[in-house]
Amino acid sequence: xxxxxxxxxxxxxxxxxxxxxxxxxxxxxxxxxxxxxxxxxxxxxxxxxxxxxxxxxxxxxxxxxxxxxxxxxxxxxxxxxxxxxxxxxxxxxxxxxxxxxxxxxxxxxxxx
Amino acid sequence: xxxxxxxxxxxxxxxxxxxxxxxxxxxxxxxxxxxxxxxxxxxxxxxxxxxxxxxxxxxxxxxxxxxxxxxxxxxxxxxxxxxxxxxxxxxxxxxxxxxxxxxxxxxxxxxxxxx
Numbered sequence: 001x002x003x004x005x006x007x008x009x010x011x012x013x014x015x016x017x018x019x020x021x022x023x024x025x026x027x028x029x030x031x032x033x034x035x036x037x038x039x040x041x042x043x044x045x046x047x048x049x050x051x052x053x054x055x056x057x058x059x060x061x062x063x064x065x066x067x068x069x070x071x072x073x074x075x076x077x078x079x080x081x082x083x084x085x086x087x088x089x090x091x092x093x094x095x096x097x098x099x100x101x102x103x104x105x106x107x108x109x110x111x112x
Numbered sequence: 113x114x115x116x117x118x119x120x121x122x123x124x125x126x127x128x129x130x131x132x133x134x135x136x137x138x139x140x141x142x143x144x145x146x147x148x149x150x151x152x153x154x155x156x157x158x159x160x161x162x163x164x165x166x167x168x169x170x171x172x173x174x175x176x177x178x179x180x181x182x183x184x185x186x187x188x189x190x191x192x193x194x195x196x197x198x199x200x201x202x203x204x205x206x207x208x209x210x211x212x213x214x215x216x217x218x219x220x221x222x223x224x225x226x227x
Contacts, residue, residue, distance in 0.1 A: 030214075031214070033215065041220060041221075042116075042203055042205075042218035042219050042220045042221050043155075043203070043205075043216075043218045044218070045215045045216065045217070048215060088155065090216075092214050098143045098160075098162070098207055098209055098214040099145075099157065099160060099168065099214075100145075100157075100214060100216055101157065102147075102154065102155040102157075103154075104154050105154065105155075
């Protein structure tokens with residue numbers, strides 16, 4: 001089964017609005033990462049947050065991590081139509097070497 | 113760097129045929145991963161290598177699947193014989209231990225259709 005489960009499965013917003021996606025996981029992690037996948041393309045790394053960090057920013061992206069709740073959120077501020085894509089969380093597990101386990105993804109659609 | 117390069121990008125084959133997917137990882141990366149993506153099962157890790165050695169192949173669905181990495185710049189994923197349920201997008205990815213965590217860099221995928 002997937003280590004990470006994203007919520008919601010699909011999200012549709014208007015350009016300029018903020019988009020929030022959540023990820024829950026089950027076991028101890030070294031880090032949690034978010035990836036983006038445009039239709040028909042490979043996944044692209046967005047941001048990594050380590051297990052001892054609580055919040056991280058990168059441009060319009062803000063990621064939070066709550067290890068006590070085994071959850072993370074990705075916030076995209078001031079969304080643009082070009083942000084339309086699927087977003088996946090991925091967890092690097094304690095003792096898991098360099099392996100990442102991906103969640104089920106959130107499909108984000110940003111409409112003009 | 114050109115990124116992870118996969119070939120073919122698209123393949124349509126008949127059931128029972130052998131399929132070989134190829135991957136060239138990013139130069140200097142010491143980990144290579146093969147993932148499979150379907151609507152039903154999402155993104156599944158099939159196998160990964162470290163320094164050309166298979167580390168975990170527990171995700172390989174069955175004996176019809178095999179993967180090799182003869183050198184640091186090339187890997188193959190072979191399906192023999194192929195079945196319609198193997199239709200999926202197969203991603204190769206690579207990473208470098210010691211980089212930013214274990215960030216993985218994906219290729220554009222090989223879209224396989226078995227009819």
